[in-house]
Amino acid sequence: MKNLKIKVTLVSLLLLFVIKLSAQETVTIPLTNPDKEGFLKMGIINGSITIKGSNTKEVIVKGTKVEKAKSYYSGRKTSKNDVSGLKRISNNSLEFSAEEYNNEVYVRSTPHGTTDFEIEVPKNFSLKISTINKGDIYVENVNGTMDVSNINGKITLKDISGSVSADALNKDIVVNFIKVTPNAPMAFSSMNGDIDITFPKNFKADLKMKSDRGEIFTDFDLKTKPNSSTVTKGENSKGNAFRVKVEKWIMGSINGGGSEVLFKNFNGDVIIRAN
Template identity: 40%
Template sequence: MKRGNLKYLVLLIGIITSVQLSAQQYEEKLVVPLSKPGEKGSLEVGLIMGSIKVEGYNGKEVIVTAKAFDRYNEEGKRERTQERHSDNKTDLTGLKKISSNGFELDIEEKDNHVEISSDHFNKRIDLEIKVPINFSLELGTVNNGDIYVSNVDGNHEISNVNGDIEMYAISGSVVASTVNGKLVMEFDRVAPNTPMAFAGMNKNIDLTLPADTKATLKMDSKMGEIYTDFDAELVKSGPEVNKSTKSGIYKVSVSQSVTAKLNGGGPEI
């Protein structure tokens, strides 16, 4: 993530400022002003555990709502605490546990670039974020969460390891990948002369493009089928051979994919 002189802040959300919704959920809302309201901007979010939802709106600020959840229930934590202390023969009888249920979230803004991150690995943090429509996104999460995006216009990079990626009413370009989740893309407008890429493993990829999109599709599926309702022109091509002599080692890799042109062809997808 980018670092520099910060206009905004590093926010520590603790038990004093949190709103307790239940024994296991806490919520905090923050409005982030932009350095250049009304101009294009970008949002970068990185989580270890949790979901990310981003929605474009007709506003000039970034609005962040964070919800934190304990990963385990209180009964499970008590059991593990007792197990850990049993080896040390610590008597907990009559003692009352004091829990720290806060969570930490870093938010930084500089020149209309907003960064949000959390290093929590044992507590899920779900983020709901509203951004101006003309915002580019770089979003990533690893565990126990999905990514959902709607109504934004920009160049977007999205990754998830153990969850879905869904994007609707999107304009611009997208590079997206997920391992154990579905990938759904619905474009209102595709950026001209800009290549895009979509990769998934174990679940479906569903791509919807405007009817007049000019693109060259390179498609490959290891253990599945490819379907389309576009009037695509299939292009006959042989295996793609890549050679490399890097570090004194001669290496050749051969791959085969299906190529099709939409409306005469265009940027590669």
């Protein structure tokens, strides 16, 4: 019995999985305090991230290796040895790691190849997740603080509660809030996609909005505020100088105002919906 207690304690302090077996693997990660809120952190280079909240007391991570498309490029370097009559064996092995410490779960993936992740977490879980290439980010039914970034894919957050900071360079950001954490500042930014956010109709906030080459739409009763130019004094090679920067920000409040929510877009629309 004493040995069992020691083993459980060690597992609760640090749990590490390393997978390098086949094209698909699922691991279950117990939490140190399953009745308390947790935090998932992961940043990958290639692949999609799908996260769903449930009544689970653990974090379940499923990784799937995406096979590389066959290349028929005739100029590919061939072996200097005679391999005629032999079969080429593809490397479809999967490699990722998952580590837990005091309810914080870290998922890491090799930068080589593409791995898609499907992750199940308890409903009360905060997230800091990002991907760069070859994948979208999708989160559903999670309550927490979320920091989400995607360079070349879409971000979709469905039926979530809490607060969000999200940025996408080349695709849309779509978020549907069930409940928002009061007095929590938030920010949404995109370069080449639409920003489409749905809040509860009683949501209180001060909005700061800008879209250089797009439009801004809302069905909230927005009370706009005057916006003055920003004047900055700086120095340059010719001595002191004044630099006047006029930005096309629209400022306004909904439902009497609250914490600031920023919407910044360059080549897409900003859509703010009331539900």
